[in-house]
Amino acid sequence: MNKPGGNIWVFGDYRNYFQNRVTLQLLSRANDLAPAVGAEVCAVILGHDLDEYVGEYIAHGAKTVYVMDDPALKDYNVERYADITARLSAAHAPGTILVGATAFGREFAPALAKRLGTGLTADCIDLNIGEDGLLVQTAPAFGGNLIADIVTPDARPQMATVRPGTFQEIPHNYTATGRIIRLPLPEGLPPVRVRLVSSRRLPQRTRRLEDASVVICGGRGMGSKTRFRKLFELARFMEGEVGATRPVVHSRWAPQEALVGQAGRNIRPRILLSFGISGAIQHTAALSNADFIIAVNKNPHATMMKMADVAVVADAGQVCSALIRELKARIRE
Numbered sequence: 001m002n003k004p005g006g007n008i009w010v011f012g013d014y015r016n017y018f019q020n021r022v023t024l025q026l027l028s029r030a031n032d033l034a035p036a037v038g039a040e041v042c043a044v045i046l047g048h049d050l051d052e053y054v055g056e057y058i059a060h061g062a063k064t065v066y067v068m069d070d071p072a073l074k075d076y077n078v079e080r081y082a083d084i085t086a087r088l089s090a091a092h093a094p095g096t097i098l099v100g101a102t103a104f105g106r107e108f109a110p111a112l113a114k115r116l117g118t119g120l121t122a123d124c125i126d127l128n129i130g131e132d133g134l135l136v137q138t139a140p141a142f143g144g145n146l147i148a149d150i151v152t153p154d155a156r157p158q159m160a161t162v163r164p165g166t167f168q169e170i171p172h173n174y175t176a177t178g179r180i181i182r183l184p185l186p187e188g189l190p191p192v193r194v195r196l197v198s199s200r201r202l203p204q205r206t207r208r209l210e211d212a213s214v215v216i217c218g219g220r221g222m223g224s225k226t227r228f229r230k231l232f233e234l235a236r237f238m239e240g241e242v243g244a245t246r247p248v249v250h251s252r253w254a255p256q257e258a259l260v261g262q263a264g265r266n267i268r269p270r271i272l273l274s275f276g277i278s279g280a281i282q283h284t285a286a287l288s289n290a291d292f293i294i295a296v297n298k299n300p301h302a303t304m305m306k307m308a309d310v311a312v313v314a315d316a317g318q319v320c321s322a323l324i325r326e327l328k329a330r331i332r333e
């Protein structure tokens with residue numbers, strides 16, 4: 001096998017740590033892939049007061065963690081982080097760098113790829129090792145009309161961003177050990193041109209969709225904003241989160257953060273209830289990790305109905321109202 005060589009690096013994105021699990025999910029996938037190319041799984045983390053995260057990365061599969069802990073790195077700064085990571089990459093020659101497709105990662109990874117003169121596959125929905133030892137980066141392409149397997153045959157490192165929720169994190173291993181390599185802030189960094197003035201957390205609701213074990217997704221078949229709002233009521237009874245298709249978000253029946261699909265979020269619920277959704281590939285690409293799908297649609301031939309474990313041919317609004325009535329009655333009992 002022609003091994004591309006070099007270790008697999010996962011860039012540590014630890015903001016909103018308890019909700020944002022993408023770094024841990026990437027460490028897990030890197031561990032699946034590493035044996036095929038004889039690589040070691042490493043995490044790279046920049047910032048200040050990082051010890052807690054370093055321990056977490058080791059407990060979740062990093063064998064080596066490169067740590068640059070300095071007050072000058074306290075706030076995420078794309079230019080500075082990309083400059084530093086490019087220098088580290090030049091010094092240690094990783095074969096692959098994986099970055100979570102978070103708001104930060106989507107800005108940081110292209111900046112890093114540019115500095116390294118390598119390619120980048122953005123928003124991957126799967127990663128594998130091909131027979132030639134290259135990283136096969138699976139991502140929606142050509143406006144989302146097809147799913148492409150992309151490789152980087154010559155340039156190194158191979159770089160990909162991956163959607164949160166695509167892979168399952170390895171359970172916390174309290175006995176795991178790893179190497180910690182502490183690095184000083186490099187000299188001669190260009191001055192910071194962008195300063196963080198303030199930051200504010202998003203409301204809880206918009207952050208939990210990827211992690212929710214019950215997701216109630218609604219599509220255009222809900223018919224109106226008023227009928228769509230019933231899904232939020234149902235979600236409260238089921239302790240779930242509401243997702244939506246693109247037409248629903250465009251009609252402002254649901255916020256952008258609720259968008260499920262290629263342009264939105266990947267979900268991995270135990271139970272997915274899908275109401276009035278046709279099942280376009282741009283939506284269903286984000287559902288492959290759902291355990292059990294119940295779809296309600298007037299059209300029994302809709303793709304979503306064929307994907308579902310249970311397909312209910314009915315009016316979506318009526319089924320939603322009936323479920324709410326039933327759950328309310330059970331609470332009263």
Ligand SMILES: Cc1cc2nc3c(=O)[nH]c(=O)nc-3n(C[C@H](O)[C@H](O)[C@H](O)COP(=O)(O)OP(=O)(O)OC[C@H]3O[C@@H](n4cnc5c(N)ncnc54)[C@H](O)[C@@H]3O)c2cc1C
Nearest residue numbers: 143219220221245246261262263276277278282283298316
């Ligand atoms: C580049 C690109 C990116 C995209 N990204 C995304 C994305 O991230 N997420 C996304 O969702 N879409 C995305 N889309 C749009 C996607 O192609 C589909 O248009 C969209 O998913 C369809 O949404 P829908 O199922 O709600 O609507 P429709 O396709 O219109 O389906 C409505 C469904 O409701 C059913 N229905 C109608 N009335 C009722 C009723 N009373 N009761 C029950 N069922 C009923 C119909 O039978 C139909 O199956 C993208 C498109 C492009 C080109």
